[in-house]
Amino acid sequence: MIGKLKGTIEEIGSDYALIDVHGVCYIAHCSSRTLSKLGSAGEAAVLFIETYVREDQLKLFGFLTALEREWFNLLQSVQGVGTKVALAVLSTLTPSELANAIALQDKTSISRAPGVGPKVAVRIVTELKNKAPAFAGEAAGTIGLKQELGEGVAPAPVSDAVSALTNLGYSREQAANAVAAALKTAGEGADSAKLIRLGLKELSR
Structure with a gap:
C-alpha cells in the first residue's frame, strides 16, 4: 500500500496529478482544491495517498493533508x-x-x-x-458551539446573536465564528446585544 508520495510534479490534469518519484510516475486523483494548491510542473510535491485496489484496477487518490x-x-x-x-x-x-x-x-x-x-x-x-x-x-475550538446551534440547544443569547448576524447577510458559519469569539471576550453570561456588538467587531476585522 502507498501512503505518501514525495517527488516532482510531472503534469497537472483536470482531476489528477502525475508525480515523478525517482523516475517512476504515479497518477494521483485529487480534488480541484488540492490541484490548485499543489504547484506547477517541475516543482516538488508531497501527497498523502489513499490506495484503492479493485479486481480490475489500482487507483491512487492524493491529498495535501x-x-x-x-x-x-x-x-x-x-x-x-x-x-x-x-x-x-x-x-x-x-x-x-x-x-x-x-x-x-x-x-x-x-x-x-x-x-x-x-x-x-x-x-x-x-x-x-x-x-x-x-x-x-x-x-475544533468552536465545533461544540456549532453543534449546539445545529441541534437547536444553544443558549438563547447565543442563538439570537447568530440569527441577528445572519439577518445582516453573514453566513451561519461566519456568524457562529464571530459569536464564539465574542463569548471568549464577554463571558458565558453575556446577553445577545453584547454578543452582537462584539460579533460585528470581529466580523469587521
Whole structure:
C-alpha cells in the first residue's frame, strides 16, 4: 500500500496529478482544491495517498493533508457517497468548513458540491454529525458551539446573536465564528446585544 508520495510534479490534469518519484510516475486523483494548491510542473510535491485496489484496477487518490484523506474515507461511509462525490465535496469545502457545515446542519453548503443532491446532503449531515468533531481541524475550538446551534440547544443569547448576524447577510458559519469569539471576550453570561456588538467587531476585522 502507498501512503505518501514525495517527488516532482510531472503534469497537472483536470482531476489528477502525475508525480515523478525517482523516475517512476504515479497518477494521483485529487480534488480541484488540492490541484490548485499543489504547484506547477517541475516543482516538488508531497501527497498523502489513499490506495484503492479493485479486481480490475489500482487507483491512487492524493491529498495535501492527512486530515483531508481522513474526510475522504469518512464521507464514503455515507450511503450514496463514492470516491467521485467525496472528491467533489472536498473540492467545494475544506475539512474545517465541512466539519462546520455538518455541525450547523447546513445542508445547503454541502449540496453545493457537484453530484450532491438534497438527500445525500441530509445523509452526510445526519450520519456524520457525531464524527465531525474529531476531524474538525482548525474548527475544533468552536465545533461544540456549532453543534449546539445545529441541534437547536444553544443558549438563547447565543442563538439570537447568530440569527441577528445572519439577518445582516453573514453566513451561519461566519456568524457562529464571530459569536464564539465574542463569548471568549464577554463571558458565558453575556446577553445577545453584547454578543452582537462584539460579533460585528470581529466580523469587521
